[in-house]
Structure formats: structure tokens, C-alpha cells
Amino acid sequence: MNASPSPATVGRGDEAGSPTAVDPLPQRGSSLTSLLLITLFIFFMTNHGGGDDLALRNQYKDSLSSLEWQLGNYSAWLNGSDTTNFTMSIVSYLKPIPRRGILDPLAQSYYSNISGFIRGSASFRNLTSELVPLMEWNETEMTQKLGRWNWSATNKVAMSLLSKPVEVDEKEKEKFKDVAMLRGHIEAIDSGSFRELQFDFIGIQFLETGSVYGFAQDSALSVDIRTLPSLVPPGLLSVTARAMVPVIEDNIAKLKALLASNDISSEQSPTPPDSTCQFAVYAQIHPSNVSAAAMHELEDELMHPTGVTTVHRPPLRLDIAAISPECGILLEGKGADGMRSRIFFRKVTSYAGFAALIYLAMLLLLSHQMSESRTPASLSRISRWSFIAQALADSIAFAGHITFAILAEGRPSIALVAPAFLACALFAYEVQFVLLIQQVQAPEDLAAPASVPSPQARSPSPPANTSSSVLANGQSTTATSTPSLNVQQPRMQRMTSLSFLLRFVLRSVWHNEHNRTWYFVFIMIALVIRVIVAPGLTVVLLAVLYSSIWAPQIVRAARRGRPCALGKKYVIGTTIGRMLLAMYILGCPNNVMDVEQRPWVYVLSLFSCVQAAVLGLQTTFGPAFFLPQRLADSQGYDYHPPLPDMEGGPLGDCAICMDAIDRPPEGTSGKSTRRGVRARASYSLAPCAHLFHTVCLERWLAIKNICPQCRRPLPPL
Known part of the structure; x- marks a missing residue:
């Protein structure tokens, strides 16, 4: 925000920031003296709050004097005084939108209160050639006003308006009963680059004709x-x-209250505006086929709900035109859709309840899955990257809902806290589960050191300060030489220490699976914070994360030769919940997030459902059923190898439960059919050739990773 005040901006009543607060620094300890002096020096060199506030106060006083002078001059002009120097010139050549006039109150009516949000497509038009006979331009000045904004790429226009009656005495209210003042913002949107150019708006609405000027x-x-x-x-x-x-008068009163409050702080705008063009805005409300009495009853019910039955709410549509004669441009929006703020807030509350229920269901499913997957055998079959992707997606959801709650007002803001809190709780649970999985999988994922010396390289070599001489008979003698003075030794030691530190950091990051995982998570969260302010990048990042929820789990199961340990309820419930959220935000044309429809969201949903189906098929037909035989070899040990079909009783007794191990049905143990895979899953053959019940071995491996009989280490089950 610039320090330069203006009558129009002061009237908004939100220009006053909070005073700069300086936390007291600790004064004790001689070791903090230099730090204190440096900090105070930087503070006074970079923070000019006192001087800027004084200058800003003087500017506000000048603005107040100017407003009071303008009011006196303007009042004299209204009263027909000859002493005023104010003149009013009628703009007769700007008629971009035809007026519809007064309607039959028994058949049609206009919305009298358009407080809310309006959005529609826009078209750009260059009026330079059309306005040449009427105006003369300074090309340099016009280029500066047009600024950096790409006006030809503007294809959407949006408005947020607040309608209020004219504040006059009771005896004059009858005169202004068909007039309302409008304040708010208007935005020119470039959907291709996801950029928005915002302007302040002030205007007047005539209720009888549905016309808006501002x-x-x-x-x-x-x-x-x-x-x-x-x-x-x-x-x-x-x-x-x-x-x-x-x-x-209202602007003057607010400016006086601001000066009297001593709550003035300067906030300089970090960058100049993209454009300084000023626009004259014209809008015309479309008439509805509702009588004036029914429309009045409907709007009264919207503002003060009582539960009475009213007519079906007609759509609110407007034609908008914003013209800048000084820049020679025109933006037109035909049939822009509007939504009353009360209706929008109700939709926000409904969405908050819908999203909260979905996040609560996913949180309960995850909690149940964590309680079921407590054993190392189960955790070794789960991919942590699937949960890292979900955690990052939930962090974006948390940041988005919290931002939305801050921007919203009233009860919708409180309602949006619920899905934000549940998304944060889900993120915390997922991070906790990732830590648990990482703890179990760390030993199997440890990488080899960067460079391991070969046996030949491990033979001792003579010290650097020794010299060898070979005798004629093949024997060698070593003579110790006097070390020479090296003046660059401290510098070489520093360089060696620096290179050692660099190698240590690289080794700790790259060759340590645990560190590499969490450095990656840190980078991704930093990326989330960076792209959260760019709606387009946020949508793309969410699409990538949602499309990779189950893919790492499928890859791990195929590589390890073991199906995933995630329950069907968790996989199906999580997939449905996340796809419902994605399809609402990216597929609903009038979603509360104001995100444009993305047709590829249906492809994304289908892709996620196919991944969930593949996880189920891996349990039934084998982890690598979709791969060719030459690529289906797993890295892990297969505890369920086919056994030869032999006649006889049980395979033996389980050393853990001491019960007999039933033999698979005849003709199934050696087949890769669905029946054969299920039959072999009942027993587990350890690498040491000891046979157990699969359930019993899983419980045993939850305590110790050794064979119950021979005490040899066992691979993950």
C-alpha cells in the first residue's frame, strides 16, 4: 500500500494498518552487547516507521483539508452558487451498454441488492482509432498507464460488490429510495497465465432500471x-x-477518526501497479420473470432467514463494460453470472461440512490401518512414498482451507476451520506412519558407502615422509627423511577440512535413506509454500500427487514380490474420498474455490481407481502379474514357493503354534492360478527350509527377525 492517501481510498475504512511492534531485546550479558548494537543499527537503518508515520500523518491532514475544501466547493455548486469553480461535464460518447428501462412490476423485476460476487467471460477491444476524433493522447503517457499488464490476453472479469443505501436523513430517504451506493473490487483476469489485476470500485445503482455506473x-x-x-x-x-x-462526508469522518486514533503506519507497496488506467464502469442487470413483490420477499428472506417459502431464486446476470478513454481500451463481459454473498456463504458452509466429513472418514481409516499394520512384516510391505504424497497433498489442503477461512467472513470462516484442522491432523498421522515405516525399512534400504577400497588398495603404503630404495637382491630399505617446512600447511588443512565437510554432507544426504527421504520432504514442503500462491501451479501439483498415491505401492509390491499390507477398506475409502474432493474442486462449474473446470479431472479419477484395482489384483494374482516373466523376478525372498504335490497328510508341525500345517489341495500348489496363490499363502517356507504357518510367522517376526528353530536371520515377510 502506498503512503499517498486519497479521498477514494480513505473512504474504504481499511487503509490503517497496525503500528509496528518492536519486541524488546534482552539486555543482560556482555556477550550480547555487540549483537544488540548491530541489531539496533539495522533496525533504525531499515525501519523508518517514525519518519514515515509522521509524513503519512501530514499527508492525511492534507487529504482531510482537500476533502473539506472539495465538499464545500461541491455543496456550493449543488446549491447553484456562482462562487464555486467546480464544473460538471457530461460524458456523452460512452454508451457501451444499452439501458433496459423500467419494467412492469407485476411481471418482471430487477435484483435490488447485488452484494456478492460476479464472474464472467470478457472480451478486449482497442478503442484508440475510434476515440481519435474525440481525444488526443500522449503516446508515452498512455504506454506508462497501460503498464506491464497484457490487456489483449484478458479473457475474464470478476467483481465483488457491497451494496448500501445512501446515508441521508429520514426526511430525504424517500428521495433516495431507488438509489444504492456500491463499493468493492473489479478484477481483470488472464486465465492463461493465472494472473489477476485488481482495481477498487465505487459506483451507484439505480434500482428501478437495474443500471450501475461507477x-x-x-x-x-x-x-x-x-x-x-x-x-x-x-x-x-x-x-x-x-x-x-x-x-x-463519510470519507471525511473516517479520515478524522483515523487521525484521532494515532493508529497510522506506512506500508509501502513492494512493486508498482501493473497498470494505472482508470476505468468508467457500466453494468446492466438482466430482468427476472418474477414480480417486484415476490422479488422483495425473496431478498428479504435472503437477508433475514425465517424459513418461509418464497419463489424459486432466479439467476443474477449482468452485462459489464469497463472503458478507459485515457488508455483507449474496453473490456466487455456479456451475461456475467452473479451470486449473492449470503448464498455464497451458505455454499461455503455446506462445502466445509462435506469436506470435513471426508477428511474425518479418511482420518479414521488411516487410524485403523495404522493399528492393523503394526508388525515389521506388514510395514515392510508398505511404500512410504505413497504416504509422503498424501501428506504433501493434505498440507496443501490445510494451507488452502486456512487461507480461505481467513479471507471469508463470519460463520463461513469458522466452518472452514473444521476441514483445515482435520487435514492437518491427517497430515500429522501420515507423517507419523511414514516415520514408523522408515524405521522398519531403514536396514534393508541402507546404501553402500560412496567408495569402498578394494583389498589391493588396503595394503599399507609407506608414509609420505619416507623414501624406499631397492637393493640389487630385491630387498628394499626404507630411510626416513627429515620433514620439510611447509608454509601452506594451515591453508591446506582448511581446504582439506572444507572438502571433508562437503563430502560428509553429500554422503549423509545421498547415501542415507532416512536423511534423503526427509530432505526430499523438506524440499517438497518448501515447494508447496512457494506454489500455494499460484493457483495454476497448485492445481498441477495436486494432480501429480493424487495421481501418484498408489503408484509407489504398486512398484514396491512388484519389486519385493509381496502384495501390499494395506486393507481393502483403507484403499477403497481413501481413493473415493480424495476423488470426491478433486472432482468437486476441479469438476464442479460453480465450486466455492472459484477454480475453473478441468476436464482431465475425470481421467485423473479413473487413473486413481485403476491403481486401487491393481493393488487388489496384486493380492489375488501375485504382485507382478502384469509384468512379463523376465521382469517379474522380485528382489525379496518368496516365502510361498510352489511345493510338489505329494500324497500324504500335513506338511509338518509349525514350530511356533505346534499345530499341523495343512497341505494345499491337490493340483493347486504348483499353479499360478488364483486358487493356487491363495493355497500357497497359508504356509511360509523360510530360507533355512523350516516351514511355518504364515500367520504364526508374521506374529513371530513382529518380535524377532530370526528363525524360531535355528535362530538364523530372516528376510522381511
């Missing part, structure tokens, strides 16, 4: 709202001009 400009610029009546038709100039007086 100005839009950057918040750093000032506009003389006394010129707003120049936009309206001549028949409405008088009432519009008199409606500006309460607005100016």
Missing part, C-alpha cells in the same frame, strides 16, 4: 468521486450528484 482504479490512485454524476444520463444527474455528498 469508477475503477488502482488503490494507489485517487479519483474525484464528484465527477461520478458525469457518467449517468442527464435525467439522473441531480439525484446522483446529491448522493455523493454523504459519501464525501
